[in-house]
Amino acid sequence: MTLSLILAAAAAGTAVPASGPLVTLVAGEGASQCLPDRSLCLEVPPTEDGDTTGAVLRVASSGSAPVSLTLPEFAEAQSIELWPRLIRAGGEGGANRYLFGILTGQTSMYSGGGGSASQLHLIELDTAAGTARLGEEALEVPWSGSLLIRACFSEADMKDRLEACHDSYDFGATLVAAPLGKAIFPTLSYRAVATAFPRTSRRSNDNSEGKLKRADLVRARDPACTYDRVLRYNPATSRYDMDQPAPDCSDYTTP
Template sequence: MTDSVVVELIAGEGERRCLADKSLCLEMAPVEEGTDIAGSLILTSPTTGDVTTTPSLPYGPGNGEGLRLWPYLIAVPKGAEAESDGRSEYLVGVISEERSMYSGGGGSGGRLHLLRLNQSPDRLSLGDEVLDVVWDSSLMIRACFSEQDGKDRLGACHDEYRFKGSLTAAANDGGEFPSLTYRSVATAFPQTSRRSEDNSGQKLKKSDLADWKDTECSYQRVLRYNPATSRYEMDRPAPDCSDYTTP
């Protein structure tokens, strides 16, 4: 996922993730477990010593949610004015995660939020959200309720559903923000399992004990920034993949 637009952050001191030249580091501010206090980002510029803690983010961690830093930045092309005064702009990603537990199983589902981040020689500031997209999930649903069920399912006593998104640079269209390609992969295990169907009473074969790729929910879209809405938009609607993404 590394290119000149989608820039991978490297490990820094403690929980920090940094640009390769260490001109900018980011980390999630610690939140005491069990509180409903919203999370925030700590932005550090080691080269100048500046440290900025952003205002509370509008995501989690209450109601069973969590927050984590996306370990990449989207580099926004510099205009002539920014080049001359040393300013940089990025899109920083925060993943909000919803978790649910239920009898014999549970799961989590994450959404990626991209927010504007401005860096100047004397200031770091976080701006508005420009993208909110389903990002990843992992679900396990109990499927064995007796010893016979375990035998019939060859020991595979949970139906498992996974979803994973990724972002790469798309062809440059000269917009204010770079165009991006969003890809997803959705799988079910065993191959016969479908969350919207009753999977009980199945007798599995050894060949069923593998992932099944859902071709409808494994898709690709181009994301382009729309100045009229101040947000990224897909080139066409995404399918309903809530069977994979909703815990």
């Protein structure tokens, strides 16, 4: 019943309770982001010239000296930033264990348009015993996408499309955590929403065929890429498993 309520809250966009395992970080000293009680602060300093190789996580926790931990290399990442939330562990051995998030991004420009996308990576962080250590990556999921693609190349196109001369595609995701159970990390609810404008447009189709109607000039959800999944932590692999495979939504998540 509790998990059903959490999933319902995710679908409705309800905020996560502050007392739950998913915590919103607050501004700390400089560019750091911290737990509300300031017992743990994290920062991912900008990399030089957009080179994400060698990016680090700076960790400052109560009772230990600040450290800089080298982050894993993220393939094709053009930008890296800290996700402004943290997931607490629970159960036996869960004290001082967390999942922090890294958002990796890519952008692409092309004639008459462009796009951007990001992915969320959850990585284990252990701050016990007076030191901080990185663990395994527990999850990677598409997080956001926004694309604008030119669709008019002549006056006839402008007329046929009622002067709506760009197709646009957007993708956004959210995570909600259920209360901690027996697993070291909580069950998560992942919701993805994809929209297209005009409502008939699909990036993988030839949208120049046919004429648009006034009723088409609205932004509408793409049901194929609007979905919910339940993620459960698997201690045998140190990763989250989806309850069923996610659809291929690269039309929205690859710029």
